[in-house]
Amino acid sequence: NLKTQLAHVAFDGPLLNASGIHCQTADELADLAATANLGGIVTKSATLLPRQGNENPRYYDLAYGSINSMGLPNLGYPFYLDYVQKEEAKPTILSVAGLSADDVIEVLRDVQNSDYQGLTELNLSCPNVIGKPQTAYDFVATRKVLERIFEFFTKPIGVKLPPYFDLVHFDQIAAVLNDFPLTHVNTVNSVGNGLVVDIEKEQVVTKAKGGFGGLGGAMILPTALANVRALRQRLNDNIAIIGTGGVTTGADVFAHILCGADMVSVGTQVIKEGLGVYDRLTQELQDIMDEKGYTSLADFRGKLQEL
Numbered sequence: 001n002l003k004t005q006l007a008h009v010a011f012d013g014p015l016l017n018a019s020g021i022h023c024q025t026a027d028e029l030a031d032l033a034a035t036a037n038l039g040g041i042v043t044k045s046a047t048l049l050p051r052q053g054n055e056n057p058r059y060y061d062l063a064y065g066s067i068n069s070m071g072l073p074n075l076g077y078p079f080y081l082d083y084v085q086k087e088e089a090k091p092t093i094l095s096v097a098g099l100s101a102d103d104v105i106e107v108l109r110d111v112q113n114s115d116y117q118g119l120t121e122l123n124l125s126c127p128n129v130i131g132k133p134q135t136a137y138d139f140v141a142t143r144k145v146l147e148r149i150f151e152f153f154t155k156p157i158g159v160k161l162p163p164y165f166d167l168v169h170f171d172q173i174a175a176v177l178n179d180f181p182l183t184h185v186n187t188v189n190s191v192g193n194g195l196v197v198d199i200e201k202e203q204v205v206t207k208a209k210g211g212f213g214g215l216g217g218a219m220i221l222p223t224a225l226a227n228v229r230a231l232r233q234r235l236n237d238n239i240a241i242i243g244t245g246g247v248t249t250g251a252d253v254f255a256h257i258l259c260g261a262d263m264v265s266v267g268t269q270v271i272k273e274g275l276g277v278y279d280r281l282t283q284e285l286q287d288i289m290d291e292k293g294y295t296s297l298a299d300f301r302g303k304l305q306e307l
């Protein structure tokens with residue numbers, strides 16, 4: 001039994017696509033709806049207006065992960081708001097991003113006024129929009145936008161966070177988030193502004209921002225696990241956690257849940273392996289649980305031991 005729950009929404013299994021991964025177009029979303037062992041569908045972060053995104057190349061595969069500088073290409077929020085209201089195969093999470101706080105408020109007003117009753121996730125952490133900082137690294141700005149949202153927004157909503165690297169920053173972001181009725185926190189977004197160097201060409205590998213881009217895949221697993229663990233230790237019990245980052249095996253899914261994740265999403269590895277990855281990860285997770293005698297995720301969720 002791999003069932004899990006996020007706010008009022010029940011999922012058959014804990015795996016999600018990471019936002020941005022195979023979830024931008026109607027065709028891609030239809031593929032996700034038909035993917036076995038994918039518990040729910042997260043949409044590409046949607047903005048007020050459609051965006052082409054950054055210039056190519058904007059994704060580069062690495063032996064140990066990936067680097068991307070997509071720049072929020074998306075069809076604009078009305079497309080995704082319509083899609084999540086029609087999707088029947090699996091629960092959805094509507095991901096929303098803004099180029100400004102005013103944009104976010106405008107989009108969320110429409111979500112509030114729509115018939116959509118599912119989950120929404122506010123992306124406070126896109127690293128790749130030229131000239132825009134990652135909101136969630138500014139604790140004052142984060143509190144301000146959440147205050148504005150909860151003046152009118154009564155539907156289930158969580159936030160997507162960037163990775164933090166200092167224990168004091170975990171204290172500070174948790175103190176902000178604990179003041180609001182959030183359904184969940186999704187941690188982590190890509191590790192922002194890495195730089196990959198092709199030494200043969202003596203060049204960067206992605207076009208925008210001089211090659212600085214978001215890192216994902218196996219190289220970020222310890223950072224992702226640290227963020228899941230540190231936030232689980234600090235957030236109110238009623239804020240669920242989606243663990244994202246560095247998953248390539250069922251053992252990595254198990255580790256995320258052991259650190260406190262209620263659900264786990266997969267990004268880079270889907271691009272490397274295709275949507276069949278969810279079958280493999282589920283089988284590997286089930287094998288580990290069987291070997292350990294666990295019959296539900298709750299048997300080990302959050303139970304990581306210290307030395």
Ligand code: DHB
Pocket residue numbers: 020045053068069070071072073097123125126127128129189190214
């Ligand atoms: C993009 C990347 C992100 O990590 C994110 O949270 C949102 C958007 C992007 O470049 O499209």
